[in-house]
Amino acid sequence: MKSTKEYTAFIKAEAKRLGFLSCGISKAGFLEDEAPRLESWLMNNSHGQMSYMANNFDKRLDPTLLVEGSKSVVSLLLNYYPENHQRDDTFKISKYAYGEDYHFVIKDKLKELLFSIQSNIGEVSGRAFTDSAPVLDKAWAAKSGLGWIGKNSNLLTQKVGSFYFIAELIIDLELEYDSAVTDHCGSCTACIDACPTQAIESPYIVNGSKCISYFTIELKEAIPQDVKGKFEDWIFGCDICQDVCPWNRFSKPHNEPLFNTKPELLNFTKKDWNEITQETFRQVFKNSAVKRTKLEGLLRNISFVQE
Template sequence: MQQLNSSQWVSRIQEWGRALGFSQIGVAGVDLTAAEPGLSAWLAAGCHGDMFYMASHGLKRARPAELVPGTLRVITARMDYLPADTSDGWQALELDRLNRRAEGIVSIYARGRDYHKVMRSRLQKLSDQIAAALGPLGYRVFTDSAPVLEAELASLSGLGWRGKHTLLLSREAGSTFFLGEIFVDMALPVTDPVAGHCGSCSACIDICPTRAIIAPYRLDARRCISYLMIEHAGQIPLELRPLMGNRIYGCDDCQLICPWNKFAKRSALPDFDARAGLVGGQLVALFGWSEETFLRLCEGSPIRRIGHERWLRNIAVALGNALRAADADLAGSLVTVLASRSAHPSSLVREHVAWALEQKN
């Protein structure tokens, strides 16, 4: 086997990664002890909400070599996801959707193919390529699929720095990208971290509709719209519903306002091009999807994993928010479609529909 303590191998891996559609590849060490106090405090405060798996793994999240015994390095990967047809000024255009109350907003990352599938298959191919070149390789691939401190590892390896919204930021690419990792049992040379460049900016904190960013670099998931719509399976807190507007899957506000996202990159992969119906879709039409239609149109999409029940729950909240400010003509159609689900078999759906109907002015 050839010598491994050389940056030449990392350069080769980076080349292979680019050929597979990754925008950037780094290599991190496995010492994340600096992140442990913050992780412990975050969990102790209950900021993880219903994501009990985060607490059940404890500090193993910050100890790659305990999560996967034998791990010596973590290869980190960035993959940009803005659709190829994204126009200039896209941030302002997306923020303007919030004013179109009858339109349902799906987070940009979720409008195309499920990134888990795209990233995992390509990380697997990269792993196989490394193993073929370097000899026997012990490795494990992760894509937001296990208790891994992704942003911490990406930061450590120089893919960017942690923004005040807790997402990773890059001077070259903003924050509109996915992260993935390959835990390996080879001591590859590490890549250097980069300095943070948020400065005194607090735009992401100021714009958050629910004040989920409770302090710089600290997010309370229990107030985060993305968490409530995607990870949380129960009732959405009454006091937060009016703040969710017409969002129905995720929230991009903290990214849309971030100055660094003027450098966000368009994806070279067609996988992340938006599907029909997920951009500019009207709430009335989306709420009318049967479970069969939902499963068919969301096949291979990250949206499918929340299921039809939560899909209806989310849209019911958006319909209620639209109803509060609707004129007589629009209000009639909103009430009609809400009433069509008032006897839904799910008590979760029924409760959110009842709340929505109460919003009629």
């Protein structure tokens, strides 16, 4: 392999082999269009208590400041749409947390992809990211042609909707670059109309500090009373704006065993949730993202949605 074309084809084939849904590549550089949007979002305090969102402003907009010598951003999607869903009459958790914590699953795949690139192409250095550093992953995925950012601020695709994780490899190898796709939200406002806390303040603008996911995961203090009765039984995260999106009619179940739904979770009734003990919590959510709230946080959420 000698040409950027061959390198690019190899990386995309490897991504597919490792189970990624799709792979798109962009030239590393300053995200000009995103800068004013991010600044205005932060000025509006839409990040609430997520103070980390305001850190590393420059690095967040320019991966060459984050990874020295970087030339390409390799964006990857990994499907997490489950085959089996929770029962209807129970407290709900976001589908991304049905199986094992995605950070570990994706990190392993990214490490393997980077190792494969180094073994087959030569001395390539870079870093792997999955929602764990100041990288605007949705912006890079959109720039790489993997989808468009919808009115609910999620990355959407015509073929498989939006139930997937986004990850990146930022490397110092020049490659062939993809171009963005067009927006296909049209006049649809399903996500805006369905959001019970009006977190989608206008098309494409989501106030993170009004989102059910923020209240149930990020917020460490008491949940404000003004959102009482609006959670529709969500106790960890929320999928409402994705569930109502017409493009998610095309979601297909994932094929990653580590994301399979825990059998206990499928059977949990509201009574089971109310009686959950530290031991059950540890057992059912052993390697799950739900551990982020700790049992106390989960019990606070359960209590809030049913008071």
